Amino acid sequence: MRVVFAGTPETALPSLEALVASRHDVAAVxxxxxAPAGRGRTLKPSPVAEAAAAHGIEVLRPAKPSDPDFMDRLRAIAPDCIPIVAYGALIRREALDIPQYGWINLHFSVLPAWRGAAPVQRAIMAGDEVTGATVFSLVEELDAGPVLGSITERIREEDTSAELLARLADWGSRLLVDVVDHIEDGDIAAVPQPEDNISYAPKLTTDEARIDWNRPAFAIDRHIRGCTPAPGAWTLLEGERVKVGPATIADDRTLVPGQLSIGKQEVRVGTTTTDLVLGEVQAFGKKRMRAADWARGTSFPDGVAFS
Known part of the structure; x- marks a missing residue:
């Protein structure tokens, strides 16, 4: 099958590589x-663009997917199907209608749960035990198309959004190729999504990443992990913003919510249930470091607390 792949960040790379290694012809990306990157803000190609160039695959970079020149080129390539993973722009009807078998999207949740830009982060933060990945036929409505295949994956206690997303990107790439195989073989049918239990996963904002210490330890731990690495969970210490990395839930409660306990080997903070033992912190304008090292280099007044 002749395919064109659509994607942008590193998350999309496993799917691109899997398609290149498959029986299908990746005609373009x-x-x-x-986009500007680094201190010099020089223009840098996306990870997917770099990978495609390394394979000698044509790269299309439309400012908008509706650009006439891009649409003409896509029609000329005449793909049978367009798999898409984290591309980052809305696809309108005119473009959706070009490939015979449409655009098929790999989304990192079990739809209809967590439609939107941040399904992995939201699943972790919500305390979900299981998530997964879904391949569905792309429609104009957000992540609402009929399902062609799905897998599930347990959310582990130690998972950050980056770690969980990496696993889903790997397993999801295999699912995506399997679906394309079955589309070519003509032995797969799309199933409409249920109309109930729909939830949404908008992109996380910096304001949302602020930690509320008046919550149980489990909920705060999941909040921090869901915000790691981006946008980064944070709190205030004497008016200065401090980023907080994944923590460990202690067995006992010795502190009130937000209160800090500074020891030689660990730093604890109180919640409404048991304490949390901090892992890494990053003070404003500083590098990320172990919490105990950060505490040794800082002078804290008695009764100091996060807020």
Whole structure:
């Protein structure tokens, strides 16, 4: 089958590589335009663009997927199907209608749960035990198309959003190729999504990443892990913002919510249930470091607390 792949970040790379290694012909790649990066803010191609170039695959970088020149080129390539993973732009009807078998999207949740831009982060933060990945036929409504295949994956106690997303990207790439195989073989049918139990996963904001210490330890731990690495969970200490990395839930409660206990080997903070033992912290303008090292280099007044 002749396919064009659409994707932008590193999350999409396993799917691109899996398609390149499959029986299908990857005729081109669609990705977002080069973007400023680094201190010099020089233009840098997306991870998907770099990978495609390394394979000698044509790279299309439309400013908008509706651009006439891009649409003409896509029609000329005449793909049978367009698999898409984390591309980063809305696809309108005119483009959706070009491939015979449509655009098929790999989404990192078990739909209809967590439609939107941040399904992995939201699943962790909500305390879900299980998530997964879904391949569905792309429609104009957000993540609402009929399902072609899905897998499930347990959310582990130690998972950050980056770690869980990496596993889902790997397993999801295999699912995506399997679906394309079955589309070519003509032995797969799309199933409409249920109309109930729909939930949404909008992109996380920096304000949402602030830690509320007046919550149970489990909920705060999941909040921190869901925000790691981006946008980064944070709190205030004497008016200064401090980023907090994944912590460990203690067995006992010795502190009130937000209160800090500074020891030689560990730093604890109180919640409404048991304490949390901090892992890494990053003070404003500083590098991320072990909590105990951070505490040794800082002078704290008695009764100091996060807020």
């Amino acid at each position: 669609i990705t977002r335009p080069d």
